[in-house]
Amino acid sequence: MRLFSLAGRNMKEIYRDPISLILGIGMPVLLILLFTSIGKGAPVDIFMVDMLVPAVAIFSFGFLIMFSATLLVKDRQSAFLTRLLAAPLTSSDFILAYILPFIPFALLQIAASMVAGVALGMSFTSGTFYSLAILIPVAVICIGIGMVLGSLFTENQVAAAGSIIIVVISLFSGAWMDLEMVGGIFEKIGYILPFAHAVDASRAVINGAQLSAVSDKLYWIVSYLVVFICAGILSFWWKTKR
Amino acid sequence: MSGMDIDKKLAVRTEGLTKQFGKNRLAVDNLDLDIKKGEIFSLLGPNGAGKTTTIKMLCCLLKPTGGTARIMGLDILKNPAKIKQIINVSPQETAVAPHLSVLENLVLVGQIYGLSGREAKRRAYRLIELMSLNERLRDPANKLSGGLLRRLSIAMALISDPKVLFLDEPTLGLDPKSRKTLWSLIRYLRGKKTVLLTTHYLEEADALADRIAIIDQGRLVALGTSEELKRQLGGMQVMTVKADSLSPAAMKNLKKIYPQTAIADSHLIIKAEKLDFNKVVDLLRGEGVKINWLSMKEPTLDEIYLKITGRSRDNEII
Numbered sequence A: 001m002r003l004f005s006l007a008g009r010n011m012k013e014i015y016r017d018p019i020s021l022i023l024g025i026g027m028p029v030l031l032i033l034l035f036t037s038i039g040k041g042a043p044v045d046i047f048m049v050d051m052l053v054p055a056v057a058i059f060s061f062g063f064l065i066m067f068s069a070t071l072l073v074k075d076r077q078s079a080f081l082t083r084l085l086a087a088p089l090t091s092s093d094f095i096l097a098y099i100l101p102f103i104p105f106a107l108l109q110i111a112a113s114m115v116a117g118v119a120l121g122m123s124f125t126s127g128t129f130y131s132l133a134i135l136i137p138v139a140v141i142c143i144g145i146g147m148v149l150g151s152l153f154t155e156n157q158v159a160a161a162g163s164i165i166i167v168v169i170s171l172f173s174g175a176w177m178d179l180e181m182v183g184g185i186f187e188k189i190g191y192i193l194p195f196a197h198a199v200d201a202s203r204a205v206i207n208g209a210q211l212s213a214v215s216d217k218l219y220w221i222v223s224y225l226v227v228f229i230c231a232g233i234l235s236f237w238w239k240t241k242r
Numbered sequence B: 001m002s003g004m005d006i007d008k009k010l011a012v013r014t015e016g017l018t019k020q021f022g023k024n025r026l027a028v029d030n031l032d033l034d035i036k037k038g039e040i041f042s043l044l045g046p047n048g049a050g051k052t053t054t055i056k057m058l059c060c061l062l063k064p065t066g067g068t069a070r071i072m073g074l075d076i077l078k079n080p081a082k083i084k085q086i087i088n089v090s091p092q093e094t095a096v097a098p099h100l101s102v103l104e105n106l107v108l109v110g111q112i113y114g115l116s117g118r119e120a121k122r123r124a125y126r127l128i129e130l131m132s133l134n135e136r137l138r139d140p141a142n143k144l145s146g147g148l149l150r151r152l153s154i155a156m157a158l159i160s161d162p163k164v165l166f167l168d169e170p171t172l173g174l175d176p177k178s179r180k181t182l183w184s185l186i187r188y189l190r191g192k193k194t195v196l197l198t199t200h201y202l203e204e205a206d207a208l209a210d211r212i213a214i215i216d217q218g219r220l221v222a223l224g225t226s227e228e229l230k231r232q233l234g235g236m237q238v239m240t241v242k243a244d245s246l247s248p249a250a251m252k253n254l255k256k257i258y259p260q261t262a263i264a265d266s267h268l269i270i271k272a273e274k275l276d277f278n279k280v281v282d283l284l285r286g287e288g289v290k291i292n293w294l295s296m297k298e299p300t301l302d303e304i305y306l307k308i309t310g311r312s313r314d315n316e317i318i
Helices: A002-015 A018-041 A049-077 A080-085 A091-097 A102-119 A126-130 A132-152 A155-172 A184-192 A194-206 A211-240 B003-009 B051-058 B080-086 B102-112 B117-130 B146-158 B176-188 B202-208 B226-232 B248-257 B277-286 B301-317
Strands: B010-021 B025-036 B040-044 B066-071 B087-090 B164-168 B194-199 B211-216 B219-224 B237-244 B260-264 B267-272 B290-297
Touching: A002 A018, A002 A049, A002 A091, A002 A102, A002 B102, A018 A049, A018 A102, A049 A080, A049 A102, A049 A132, A049 A155, A049 A194, A080 B087, A091 A211, A102 A132, A126 A132, A126 A194, A132 A155, A132 A194, A132 A211, A155 A184, A155 A194, A184 A194, A194 A211, B010 B051, B010 B194, B025 B040, B025 B051, B025 B066, B025 B194, B025 B211, B025 B219, B040 B051, B040 B202, B051 B066, B051 B164, B051 B194, B080 B087, B087 B146, B102 B117, B102 B146, B117 B146, B146 B164, B146 B176, B176 B202, B194 B202, B211 B226, B211 B301, B219 B226, B219 B301, B226 B301, B237 B277, B248 B260, B248 B277, B277 B290
Parallel strands: B040 B194, B040 B211, B087 B164, B164 B194
Antiparallel strands: B010 B025, B010 B066, B211 B219, B237 B267, B237 B290, B260 B267
C-alpha cells in the first residue's frame, strides 16, 4: 500500500508534466513521420518504417533517463526525499517506487511509436509483441541510468549529463546510421554499449526473426540491465545514507 | 526518580549525541538534552550550529558517531523503524510534491504512514481547515506562495498524528505576516504534541518555545526558558525617560541605586537587571523632576544570543 502510494505520486509527477508528454511521446512520433518522409525521397534501409520504429522507440528511452533523474534530483534538492526517508518506508518501497512508474510510460512510448509505424505501413505481427522482450529491458536500463544521475548529480548536472547520454544513444545505437558501414571505433563503441544490440535485435524480431535467434544480443542487454539497476540502487543508498 | 520514570515523562532524551563528518568537522558535539512530553522546545543557533544535523539524527536519517538518543523511550540506534512510526518532520526546505494538489500531498503522506485512503482524506480535510488552506485544496503545490507551502508542509507532518514533531526552521524566508500566522498554528500545538523546532530567529524561539537550547558549533551553550536565559545570562531591563528640570542631585540619587544611569540624546537611560518602576518614578518626582514620557524595555534574547554566539554571528555576516 505504501509502495503504491509513493509510486502513484511519482507517476502523477511524470504524467502531469506536459514536457514529459511532449518530449517522451510526441517527439518519437514526430521523428517517425519525419524520417519516413525522408526515406520516401531517399530510400535507405534504416529509414524504412519497419526498421525505423524500433530504433526510434529505443532512442526515445533516452528521455526516460532525463525524467527519472530529474524526478529524483528534484525530490533530493527540495528535501521531499528527506520527508520520505523519515517515514516508515522500506528500502524496496523506495527503489520500486522510483522504477515502476516509468515502465507504463515506456510502454506508452513504444505504443506511440508502433501506432505511428502501423499508420505509415509497418506490418503488425507477432514479432511486434516479441520486440517488447527487448525494448522493455532497454527502458529499464535507462531508468537505472536515470537513478544513478539523479542520486549523484545536481539538477544542472543532470540536464547536462542526460543530454550527453541522449546524444551517445543517438550516435552509437545505429538508429540513424548503419554502424557496420561506418565501422572503426564507432562500430566498436556502439557494440560495447547495449543500444546497438537492442536496435539490431528488435529490428530483426519485428521483421520476423525468432527471439532465440537474437539471444546473444538479449544476454548483452540483460547484463547491462543488471549492472545499471544495481548501480542505480547503490548510488541511491550511498547518497541517502550520507 | 528512576530512569524508567524519567523516560515516561520525556519525549526526547539525547545522551552525548555526537556527529562528526570526516576527520575534522564536528557538527554535533556531545549533546545532552531532555525534552518533556507536550513541550515546544527550540534549538536556537546560528547557521551551521548543528541544528539540522541534530534533527536528522533524531529522525533516524543520520547515524550518530557517538552517544545516542531516545524518542518516547525508543533508542534511535536500535529501533529506527518503530521511531519512524511515531514521529514526523517538516524539513527546512518546503518538501512537497510540486504537481500534486494540496489535498493529494496530504493524502499521500497519510498513506505512506499506513493510513487507509478514507482515513487519510478525513484527516487531510481537518488539517486543511486548521491551516486555512480550504480555498487552495485543489491547487497544485507549485502554485502556492511560500507561506502557504510552509503551512502545507507542517500539515503534511501532522497528518500521521505524530507523538513528536520536528520542525526545521519552519518560518525561514517568510514575510512577517506569514510568520505570525504560522506562529499561531505552532502555538496551537502546545500541550497536544511534543514539538522540537529549530530556528535562528531569536524572536521566534522567544515567542513560541517553552524552553530554549542555544547551540553553537554543535555544543549546547545555554538551556532554559526564555525568562531564565535572560536572567541567568545577565539580560538588562532598560528604562528611558524624557524629563524636564533634571537636577544633578536627582542624577546622583539615581546612580546610588542604579549605577548604570546616564544621559544620552537628552534622555535619561537607566539600566539594571531588575528595575523597580515605581521606585524610579517616586524618586524623580520627589526631586521635582517633571516626567514627560518614559518607556521600559525588557531584556531580549538578542542580547543573550549575541553574548554567547557573537563570534558565530560575526562569521555569518562575513
